[in-house]
Amino acid sequence: MSLAIVQDPTRTETSERVGHTFFGLFLFSLVLISIPVKNFAYVLPPLYVVAMLIGFDTVSGARTLLVAALVTAVSCLSLFVDTLRGQDTNLPGVFVAILTFTPLFLMAGQRLREPIDDATFTRIRNLVAWYVLVQSAIGVVQLVASRNPDAVTGTLGLLDFRSGAITITQLYFGFLMLGMVLFLMLDPSTWLSRAAIGAGLIISAVSQSGHQCAFFLAALATFAVLQSRRVAAVLAAGAAVAVLVVVVLLFDPGTVERAGRWYDHTVSNPDSPKRLALHGAATILSDPKNLILGTGLGQFSSRAALITSGEFLRVDLPGALVAQSDYYRYGLLPGLDTFDKVGEGSAIAKPYFSALTLPVELGLPIILVLAAMTLASFVRCFRMMYSSRSREAQAGMLGCAGLSFLLLCCCVENYLEFPQAIFVPYLLYVLGLSWARHDPEPSEAPTR
Numbered sequence: 001m002s003l004a005i006v007q008d009p010t011r012t013e014t015s016e017r018v019g020h021t022f023f024g025l026f027l028f029s030l031v032l033i034s035i036p037v038k039n040f041a042y043v044l045p046p047l048y049v050v051a052m053l054i055g056f057d058t059v060s061g062a063r064t065l066l067v068a069a070l071v072t073a074v075s076c077l078s079l080f081v082d083t084l085r086g087q088d089t090n091l092p093g094v095f096v097a098i099l100t101f102t103p104l105f106l107m108a109g110q111r112l113r114e115p116i117d118d119a120t121f122t123r124i125r126n127l128v129a130w131y132v133l134v135q136s137a138i139g140v141v142q143l144v145a146s147r148n149p150d151a152v153t154g155t156l157g158l159l160d161f162r163s164g165a166i167t168i169t170q171l172y173f174g175f176l177m178l179g180m181v182l183f184l185m186l187d188p189s190t191w192l193s194r195a196a197i198g199a200g201l202i203i204s205a206v207s208q209s210g211h212q213c214a215f216f217l218a219a220l221a222t223f224a225v226l227q228s229r230r231v232a233a234v235l236a237a238g239a240a241v242a243v244l245v246v247v248v249l250l251f252d253p254g255t256v257e258r259a260g261r262w263y264d265h266t267v268s269n270p271d272s273p274k275r276l277a278l279h280g281a282a283t284i285l286s287d288p289k290n291l292i293l294g295t296g297l298g299q300f301s302s303r304a305a306l307i308t309s310g311e312f313l314r315v316d317l318p319g320a321l322v323a324q325s326d327y328y329r330y331g332l333l334p335g336l337d338t339f340d341k342v343g344e345g346s347a348i349a350k351p352y353f354s355a356l357t358l359p360v361e362l363g364l365p366i367i368l369v370l371a372a373m374t375l376a377s378f379v380r381c382f383r384m385m386y387s388s389r390s391r392e393a394q395a396g397m398l399g400c401a402g403l404s405f406l407l408l409c410c411c412v413e414n415y416l417e418f419p420q421a422i423f424v425p426y427l428l429y430v431l432g433l434s435w436a437r438h439d440p441e442p443s444e445a446p447t448r
Helices: 009-034 040-056 058-084 091-100 102-109 118-146 169-184 191-206 210-226 231-251 255-268 273-285 288-293 303-308 326-342 354-362 364-385 390-409 419-437
Strands: 002-005 444-447
Touching: 009 040, 009 118, 009 419, 040 058, 040 091, 040 102, 040 419, 058 091, 058 102, 058 288, 058 354, 091 102, 091 303, 102 419, 118 169, 118 191, 118 419, 169 191, 169 210, 169 390, 169 419, 191 210, 191 231, 210 231, 210 390, 231 390, 255 273, 273 288, 273 326, 273 354, 288 364, 354 364, 364 390, 364 419, 390 419
Parallel strands: none
Antiparallel strands: 002 444
């Protein structure tokens, strides 16, 4: 008896077709988030869902719409109850939240697509590497021209420093670069990938997104150590951690001392904006109706609630889109007022963040479902970490690190409503796991 190689031509053809379509959508997404127009990226997730429904991944598209419909229905029911109670509600906030929370709906509705073939992975890996290198070069120019680390935003905020409009774009840029670095670490076999990893780490540290760098280091180091039997992977992760630490301390020697000071400001101080928001949230959730149904989308501390409050954007919205709920006025505004006085402009001090927003606005049952789905993703990646195949093991380790990185950042700001920051890294997460499922070893069947 001898062994002959048997390949499934149907599977290969499907992989190539899915890969070709995915590459086109990924390129489109990358271009859209890179356009330096404030809030323009919010159109990307809905367009991506439409593309899935048209034929790219109909099942995931339908599941995303179902998740959005269910959450919206529960929110409308919550607002209806509050209206009967005589409370002020923010109806525009619900509709704006459907847009801002589309990335979350997509994550909840997405299933792992068909395995991505090696050719598609290589094309996207090279594209991401060049993108990181170009964005890093632009960031260096912005730093030299402005001498302000907050101006390091790549094309996402290309000329913001010239107009004095430096905003939260720095956080978008830092998360995007670090997310891409994690993806490139999946297969750093070329000099192009290694150069991009180094450039991405350096420019992220230079931009001084302190909490992002700290969370990235903690997540990557933790899961690299847990996978310590793969010496090469541990050494690679250790090198990345070392580069980031050195560059952060080189450009900002007071980082450690400042981190301790921010901990005292936000966690230890009972009058900090975050502590005030937590107190407001506890009061809101003491109502059984809010515990079960939530306050509704766009009613408390989500980006949608902030946008429709009429006090957040630099431009005036039409009157029909401006409203404030009682939950916003009495639960969040005290923290916002304190932040305006003592927040020092840092994201760390802001009273709103996704880990607080979601439980209050969505309610306990939906949060438990989302927590179960997140746990399932962790379990899948954790199992992959200990696969005998190096590709799966690396993808699992980086998947766990990426999920942890996102969750930690959600304790600082409303990251789940930042499509410019999280959408492309999310696509790379899906791509990485899908590619890892594509067995490079052809199946073998006995033959005489």
